[in-house]
Amino acid sequence: MTATTAPTADLDLARARSVASRVPDPEVPCVTVADLGILRGVERDADGTIVVRLTPTYSGCPAVVAIEMAVQAALLDAGIDARIERVLSPAWTTDWISAEGREKLRAYGIAPPVGASGGRRAFFAEERIACPRCGSEATSRISEFGSTACKAHYRCDACAEPFDYFKCI
Amino acid sequence: MGAVAATFEMAGFRALLELADDALILGHRLSEWCGHAPTLEEDLALANMGLDLLGQARALYAHAGEIEGKGRGEDDLAFLRRERDYVNCLLVERPNGDFAATMARQLYFAAFMHPFWRAIAASSNDATLAGIAAKAEKEMAYHLRHCGEWVIRLGDGTAESARRMQAAVDELHRYTGELFEASPVREKAVADGLLPDPGTVRAEWERTIAMVFSQAGLTAPEVRVPQSGGREGLHGEDMGHLLAEMQFMQRAYPGLTW
Ligand SMILES: [Zn+2]
Numbered sequence: 385m386t387a388t389t390a391p392t393a394d395l396d397l398a399r400a401r402s403v404a405s406r407v408p409d410p411e412v413p414c415v416t417v418a419d420l421g422i423l424r425g426v427e428r429d430a431d432g433t434i435v436v437r438l439t440p441t442y443s444g445c446p447a448v449v450a451i452e453m454a455v456q457a458a459l460l461d462a463g464i465d466a467r468i469e470r471v472l473s474p475a476w477t478t479d480w481i482s483a484e485g486r487e488k489l490r491a492y493g494i495a496p497p498v499g500a501s502g503g504r505r506a507f508f509a510e511e512r513i514a515c516p517r518c519g520s521e522a523t524s525r526i527s528e529f530g531s532t533a534c535k536a537h538y539r540c541d542a543c544a545e546p547f548d549y550f551k552c553i
Numbered sequence: 554m555g556a557v558a559a560t561f562e563m564a565g566f567r568a569l570l571e572l573a574d575d576a577l578i579l580g581h582r583l584s585e586w587c588g589h590a591p592t593l594e595e596d597l598a599l600a601n602m603g604l605d606l607l608g609q610a611r612a613l614y615a616h617a618g619e620i621e622g623k624g625r626g627e628d629d630l631a632f633l634r635r636e637r638d639y640v641n642c643l644l645v646e647r648p649n650g651d652f653a654a655t656m657a658r659q660l661y662f663a664a665f666m667h668p669f670w671r672a673i674a675a676s677s678n679d680a681t682l683a684g685i686a687a688k689a690e691k692e693m694a695y696h697l698r699h700c701g702e703w704v705i706r707l708g709d710g711t712a713e714s715a716r717r718m719q720a721a722v723d724e725l726h727r728y729t730g731e732l733f734e735a736s737p738v739r740e741k742a743v744a745d746g747l748l749p750d751p752g753t754v755r756a757e758w759e760r761t762i763a764m765v766f767s768q769a770g771l772t773a774p775e776v777r778v779p780q781s782g783g784r785e786g787l788h789g790e791d792m793g794h795l796l797a798e799m800q801f802m803q804r805a806y807p808g809l810t811w
Contacts, residue, residue, distance in 0.1 A: 444608025473684025
């Protein structure tokens with residue numbers, strides 16, 4: 385193929401992808417929307433408009449609108465006009481969090497989700513959650529429901545620090 | 554005339570409204586606990602569970618509005634209908650009572666919705682509803698475990714906690730049959746493939762409740778007069794009080810947004 389007939393690379397779209405994927409989560413700013421797996425795609429629609437597809441973590445996550453606005457704002461700052469689309473299917477699970485995202489969570493002091501989504505726990509069953517600070521598995525659950533919908537509250541019995549656990553759903 | 558008089562063709566809209574109204578009304582009830590729970594952790598848990606339900610309701614109302622196609626959005630459906638147009642089951646509108654009553658109500662509901670959402674996610678021919686269901690199933694798994702553990706703890710606790718837990722169960726059990734009731738409109742939505750018959754998860758619900766009650770030392774009461782009517786818009790007195798508070802802002806300041 386000659387240069388004149390080759391399709392021109394869509395530089396704006398590539399730039400939109402790169403800008404969108406670097407937007408941090410407002411409640412867990414150590415990870416980006418791409419790390420969390422809530423950025424479902426950046427494409428052009430039939431009219432040529434750039435469409436950014438995002439999905440919520442929890443149904444009632446109050447950060448959903450904040451995340452959409454943050455992505456929109458980051459794109460505007462970069463001079464990119466885009467439409468944000470909220471997609472519900474397929475539903476997000478913690479399996480969508482990347483390996484890099486899990487490591488960033490741990491480094492930030494949040495224990496990343498343990499196990500694969502869909503595992504069922506019996507009543508009163510305790511999971512073995514490693515302390516993100518000292519690595520000890522001697523930890524206790526303080527509350528199944530923590531500071532945000534996606535987190536539970538734990539305490540390390542070895543180093544005595546409290547910490548958040550990113551719940552596996 | 555609103556949802557209650559919905560035509561047969563609007564079966565899908567009406568079936569989504571039942572799911573949405575259940576989630577909204579129970580979510581609102583849980584929000585009433587905010588700042589009043591026995592401990593800080595439980596305050597957070599109740600608020601988080603309420604938030605899950607309100608989030609489910611929002612997605613369901615938005616989708617119901619699209620199916621209805623009359624331009625009604627989530628706020629119109631949540632806040633601007635009359636009492637007779639709400640089609641939630643009676644269980645979810647029951648007042649909070651004491652902590653035992655709230656836990657019993659949540660256990661009964663979560664033990665139903667957890668398998669029902671799973672069944673909807675697996676079988677619905679509506680991709681949006683299936684997506685909402687897949688997420689809601691995971692949320693209800695948390696509600697079920699959290700409330701099941703409390704019912705066991707309280708039933709198997711002190712004489713006072715056991716007395717209160719049994720009283721809560723005795724009061725609320727009569728409302729559970731309505732969860733599985735069939736209606737012509739619902740059967741149409743089932744036949745259309747939108748969602749499965751709720752009766753298909755009854756056996757699992759009964760197993761869950763029996764397992765919790767046996768660990769808790771509770772006895773399921775014999776229900777002589779089952780209570781229902783919520784799906785036809787016939788609600789108890791407490792529903793009016795709930796709506797008066799929940800709808801106040803939209804009624805006083807129409808079109809208000811945050
Ligand atoms: Zn530690």
